[in-house]
Amino acid sequence: MSKVYLIGAGPGAADLLTLRAAKLLAEKAEIVLADDLVSADILALVRPEARVLKVGKRGGRLSTPQDFIHRLMVRLARRGKCVVRLKGGDPYVFGRGGEEVEALAAGGVEAEVVPGLTAGIAVPAAVGIPVTHRAYTQGVTLVTGTSGDGCVEPNWSALAKSGTTLVIYMGVARVLNIVARLIAGGLPPDTPAAAIASGTLPGQRHVKGTLADLPARVSAEGLTSPAIIVIGQVAALAAASTGDLCPQDLAARICAA
Ligand code: SAH
Numbered sequence: 001m002s003k004v005y006l007i008g009a010g011p012g013a014a015d016l017l018t019l020r021a022a023k024l025l026a027e028k029a030e031i032v033l034a035d036d037l038v039s040a041d042i043l044a045l046v047r048p049e050a051r052v053l054k055v056g057k058r059g060g061r062l063s064t065p066q067d068f069i070h071r072l073m074v075r076l077a078r079r080g081k082c083v084v085r086l087k088g089g090d091p092y093v094f095g096r097g098g099e100e101v102e103a104l105a106a107g108g109v110e111a112e113v114v115p116g117l118t119a120g121i122a123v124p125a126a127v128g129i130p131v132t133h134r135a136y137t138q139g140v141t142l143v144t145g146t147s148g149d150g151c152v153e154p155n156w157s158a159l160a161k162s163g164t165t166l167v168i169y170m171g172v173a174r175v176l177n178i179v180a181r182l183i184a185g186g187l188p189p190d191t192p193a194a195a196i197a198s199g200t201l202p203g204q205r206h207v208k209g210t211l212a213d214l215p216a217r218v219s220a221e222g223l224t225s226p227a228i229i230v231i232g233q234v235a236a237l238a239a240a241s242t243g244d245l246c247p248q249d250l251a252a253r254i255c256a257a
Helices: 019-027 066-078 097-106 119-126 156-160 172-184 214-221 233-237 247-256
Strands: 004-008 031-034 051-054 083-087 111-114 140-144 165-169 192-197 205-210 227-231
Touching: 004 019, 004 097, 019 083, 019 111, 031 066, 066 083, 066 097, 097 111, 119 165, 119 192, 119 227, 156 172, 165 233, 172 192, 172 214, 172 227, 192 214, 192 233, 205 214, 214 227, 227 233
Parallel strands: 004 083, 004 111, 031 051, 031 083, 140 165
Antiparallel strands: 165 227, 192 205, 192 227
């Protein structure tokens, strides 16, 4: 019996992978069960003798049932294979890593979790948004924008009053609905807001504006999943559009604030 490694692949760019993850992929993995979000550059680091199975789970598309993934991991580990479950971002942040570790424990299989950089923090950073900043906010709330499929709708009206930066995963397809609920909950429509799609990847794009105009900007720019939405004063610190604000300008703006 061997153990299963639940590895976080980070937000996208291969060089944002942890050293521990890269080493396990390159030296130990025999079977890799990879999520859709994991980029080809990262899969290229897997040792050539290993088998890579895509067990994608992307909103709106056909996905591998979670139970099947659980059974497969247990069966392969029992056969003595070194199994890597490779997940986008961090395995324990909206990654069903908790459920997978429970399923492995129920099957008598040891699990080791290798954390990854979560998209909700690394993707805003890629466009100059610090999710916390002493001058603007005392905290950050990571929340899912998806309801249904066993997910409970977040309490948007409580979140509107939280006083923290809101970082919303899996919310871009429902941005109109989410914004309406936050405004109804008392969040001022002119609160800065941004959305970033395919962060840290070559196709990275983002928009920034206010809470009220975010849905129109997202649809005008055609931003689709995977995307992160950031709401709060820190979102105003984003570069106006990708690449047109050099790090020195950004630093000057942050210093002046
Ligand atoms: N475990 C992952 C999150 C999985 S949920 C993590 O810790 O990052 C999938 C959601 O993550 C996507 O719908 C999107 O909201 C976000 N996401 C993942 N990668 C992203 C990327 N490169 N750019 C923008 N958002 C991303």
